[in-house]
Amino acid sequence: MALALLCHPTGHHNAGWLHPSTQAGASTDIDWYRSTAQLAERGLFDLFFIADTPAARTSNLEAYSRYPLFMNVFEPVTLLSALAGATQHIGLGGTVSTSFTEPYNVARMFASLDHLSRGRAAWNVVTSANDFAARNFGLDKLPPHARRYDRAREFVDLVGKLWDSWEDDAFVRDRTAGLTFDPAKQHVVDHKGEFFTLHGALNIERPPQGHPVIIQAGASDTGKELAAETAEVVFASDATLEAARRFYDDLKGRMPKFGREPEALKVLAGKPVLIADSQGEAEDMYQTLQHLIHPVVGRMRLGMDLETDLSDLPLDEPIPEDRIPRNSNFHKAYFDKIVEMIRSEGLTLRQLYLRYERGNQTLRGTATQVADHLEEWFTAGVADGFMVTPSLMPQGLERFVDGVVPELQRRGLFRTAYTGRTLRENLGLKRPPNRHVAPAPAMAAAK
Ligand SMILES: Cc1cc2nc3c(=O)[nH]c(=O)nc-3n(C[C@H](O)[C@H](O)[C@H](O)COP(=O)(O)O)c2cc1C
Incomplete structure (x- = not known):
């Protein structure tokens, strides 16, 4: 099974920052993030993930001062770039909104992160969901939900085209021939769409993963359509096995109409967890x-x-x-x-x-009980893995890494060492071929 960590610096629980085991200033402490990412890597997690919104709230401050949601946080790609140098195997995923950026910026940032981390970058595509963010980018309010998703679709498509604007081996660096790159291997993107106009190529070579991994967490009908068309990892958020099955089957069932195989998308069920020595505790x-x-x-x-x-x-x-x-x-x-x-x-x-936990429910129990639960969901085929969100950090992650991971390994459900070099390889996702390069002839055809 795949495991990802949704890293809230003081934990997933709304009151986590008040608990003495958490570090109140963690959200802007690079040492804290470094040691936490290394801890997740010790637990052989596939992915370390940072959520985001591009706004501090500016009203109702009495409430936000008691629960500082995104009020004082690092910008995700900047943070993940620093973590790339502190880790070697774990994937590094972060949220960037399609409502307030341009495809060129995002394609370039994640291509850079993918090179910095040698193939471990992942982009969580969100359309954003608060008017505070809209007001930082020249709008009074968020555009309508469906419009945001229309923009997101064109956005993701363009980002993919930009990642393919150079062939993998375009930069030949041939001193003898005096060529840094082969001009025939640049493919200019020429796009005039509903939301974006772009003519150009990325000024960085194709990412090691071909395309950094695309994550999505939209759960509305429109969100699921976009995920079925474009996402490779989806964060789900259901409390019961039946609801998880409905979501899983629904999402994977939407993929064939986009010409995609169900294995090209990994559904990670969100699991807020609180682990102790006994269920009572x-x-x-x-x-x-x-x-x-x-x-x-x-x-x-x-x-x-x-x-x-x-x-x-x-x-x-x-x-x-x-x-x-x-x-x-x-x-x-x-x-x-x-x-x-x-x-x-x-x-x-x-x-x-x-x-109310956004459709989810905190799983509370011993490490063995948590492992039992994950095994049940995984073997029932309602999740390809889990997005773990400890109620308290880093305590909850330590307990997961030292208690749940060995239990899953003992049961043959989780890796005992990283086997892939890139996030894609660890997740079992194919590396996308460049759309401008003809596929190698199949063996049969070559005979
Ligand atoms: C694990 C997880 C992480 C998410 N991270 C973000 C995030 O960082 N920023 C954001 O604006 N929304 C985030 N979301 C919200 C989703 O992108 C999406 O808005 C939500 O699931 C509702 O989808 P809908 O608008 O299609 O109904 C996250 C959701 C989940 C389950």
Whole structure:
């Protein structure tokens, strides 16, 4: 199975930064990131992943000051470039939004990261989901969800074309012939589309992986369409095996119409985990963290995904139906999940914000129990691997690496050494051929 780490510096839990085992200043501490990436590499993880949004929040600061979501963080590609020098095997993935950048920038950054890391780069394609980000780039509000995905589709296509703007062996560096590159092996991209106009080639040679790995986590219908067409890794987020199976089958079932094989995409099920020596201890730790969630943060986190202000509502009563917005424009899948919970479970506002984990549920137990759970999902064929998100960092990662990984290895479910040189090779993904180079003739044809 594949394993990725979603690295929140103080852990996945909203109140993680208040826990004494975490380091409050970790989000801008390169030493912390270096040792954490090395720890994940010791655990033979495929991928170290950084989420992002290009904005600090500028209103409701009372709430954000109690849960500093992306308020003080490194820009992901800059950080991953530094980590490339501190690690040797683990993949390095980060989020860059297609709504606020240009394809040339992104193609160049990830090509550079792929060279810096010798073939370990991955780009998480997101369309962004908050108006704070929009306002940093000349807009009042995010464009509509469907428009953002239209732009993302053209964006990803262009980035791929730019990565193919040089053939693999274009830079010959032939001193005898006096040629640095073979002019016939440059392929200019000439594009005039709905969102972008571009004429040019990348000023860096083709990435070691051909294309850095494309990640996606969109869970709406539109998001799944884009993933089926373009993604090679998808982060899923379901709490139950049945829901995970539906998502997995749905996503892989959409691939053939884009001419893609199901194996060309790895679904990694998101797993928030809290590991302790006994189930009781894990549950106690979880409840301790839950009690640390300030109500102002609980309301804000829920209101953010429900796309409405919940600050005037009583905590111990259900959210009235007339407070549910008619449409959503941020993360559609999360919005739908909250609405479903409001309508089906009759929870109070407080119960709802304590229960809601963006469709997921923290797995709490011993290392063996966590391994059992992962084995069950993996062998049931509802995930190709897992995106592990410890509630507390780095403690949760240490427990995973020292407890769960050996257990998975003992069961023959996880590698005992890195075998590939690149992230693609470790994930079992093919290296994309350059679209301008005719495939080598098949053996049969050559006879
Ligand atoms: C593991 C994981 C990581 C994600 N990382 C980011 C991120 O870094 N930035 C972001 O804006 N959205 C991120 N998302 C949100 C997704 O890109 C997407 O918006 C969400 O799944 C809802 O999809 P939808 O808009 O298609 O409904 C992440 C989702 C998951 C499950």
